[in-house]
Amino acid sequence: MKGWLLLLSLGAVGCVTPLSSLTRVSTVATATARFELKTEPTATEDEARVRGALERSVAKLERWGNLAVAVTVRIAPTHLELERAVGRRGYDWLRAWARYDDLIVQSPGSWAGTDRDVDELIVHELTHCLLFQRSGTSRNWDTKQIPLWFREGMATVTADQGLRFPSLEDLADWLERNPELDVFGDAEQLSKEAYGQIYGTSFHAMRFLLKRVGDKAIVDMMAAMQKGDDFEGAFTRASGTTPKRFEADFLNYLRFRGFRGFGLKVRPRLRPVGPDTRPP
Ligand SMILES: [Zn+2]
Numbered sequence: 386m387k388g389w390l391l392l393l394s395l396g397a398v399g400c401v402t403p404l405s406s407l408t409r410v411s412t413v414a415t416a417t418a419r420f421e422l423k424t425e426p427t428a429t430e431d432e433a434r435v436r437g438a439l440e441r442s443v444a445k446l447e448r449w450g451n452l453a454v455a456v457t458v459r460i461a462p463t464h465l466e467l468e469r470a471v472g473r474r475g476y477d478w479l480r481a482w483a484r485y486d487d488l489i490v491q492s493p494g495s496w497a498g499t500d501r502d503v504d505e506l507i508v509h510e511l512t513h514c515l516l517f518q519r520s521g522t523s524r525n526w527d528t529k530q531i532p533l534w535f536r537e538g539m540a541t542v543t544a545d546q547g548l549r550f551p552s553l554e555d556l557a558d559w560l561e562r563n564p565e566l567d568v569f570g571d572a573e574q575l576s577k578e579a580y581g582q583i584y585g586t587s588f589h590a591m592r593f594l595l596k597r598v599g600d601k602a603i604v605d606m607m608a609a610m611q612k613g614d615d616f617e618g619a620f621t622r623a624s625g626t627t628p629k630r631f632e633a634d635f636l637n638y639l640r641f642r643g644f645r646g647f648g649l650k651v652r653p654r655l656r657p658v659g660p661d662t663r664p665p
Contacts, residue, residue, distance in 0.1 A: 403470035404489070407459050411436075415443045419455040431460050431492040434500065438507035445508045445543055446515055448600050449607070453518045456511065458488045467491045478580050480506055483513035485526045508544040516540075520610035520619075531616045532628065533572040537584050538591025539603065547592075550585030553644040560639055569632045590635045598624050 461467040609619035
């Protein structure tokens with residue numbers, strides 16, 4: 386992520402500044418958030434769709450608080466231009482990129498996104514902006530060492546995207562077949578090829594965390610980071626366990642398939658039959 390600024394400035398020295406064609410500017414304001422929307426002059430349909438999604442997104446974000454700062458939202462006309470603007474190559478699944486107060490979205494028309502897809506995407510990305518804004522300032526938000534699983538887990542849970550990713554059972558199988566992978570430590574690199582599994586792990590890890598500590602602990606973690614803690618300190622203070630320990634717990638939950646609900650009473654398959662045991 387840090388490379389983006391560097392690449393942007395390098396790009397400016399070369400031929401065309403990425404996204405310089407986005408000359409149409411408008412404002413979207415809700416009771417609790419403000420956005421500046423930048424598009425190509427002819428992209429009126431994409432603009433209307435993203436505008437609607439921005440307006441609808443705010444209610445879903447509220448569980449974590451408000452967006453403290455206005456967000457600039459740019460609609461990249463093509464996937465190539467999105468990748469060029471964020472300095473990545475070969476991330477075919479990438480549809481958007483969020484930073485502290487800046488969001489680039491690939492135009493929904495160019496990937497045939499439905500309204501529901503666009504709503505999910507916008508909620509997901511704005512959850513990233515909210516996390517960064519609530520955990521730091523415009524100068525230090527990217528120094529908090531927030532791991533991928535936490536960022537993507539929070540975003541996929543807020544946008545309710547569980548059905549897009551493998552189930553717990555599928556992930557347990559995948560881990561069994563790939564025991565050498567460090568799904569938390571190497572998440573950034575693995576996400577390029579194993580996007581679904583890594584984002585699925587993030588989604589389920591966040592649900593596992595929320596079941597244990599609740600939404601308020603996440604809000605407390607963000608507040609502690611804003612006051613100066615890094616992620617590890619804030620997580621440990623608010624959850625009572627270290628990130629490393631939590632990750633190990635979650636992997637054990639997957640490996641031993643704790644999600645199957647061991648300990649539930651199993652009904653006997655055959656009931657004794659007799660005059661006293663017949664149902665009334
Ligand atoms: Zn994301």
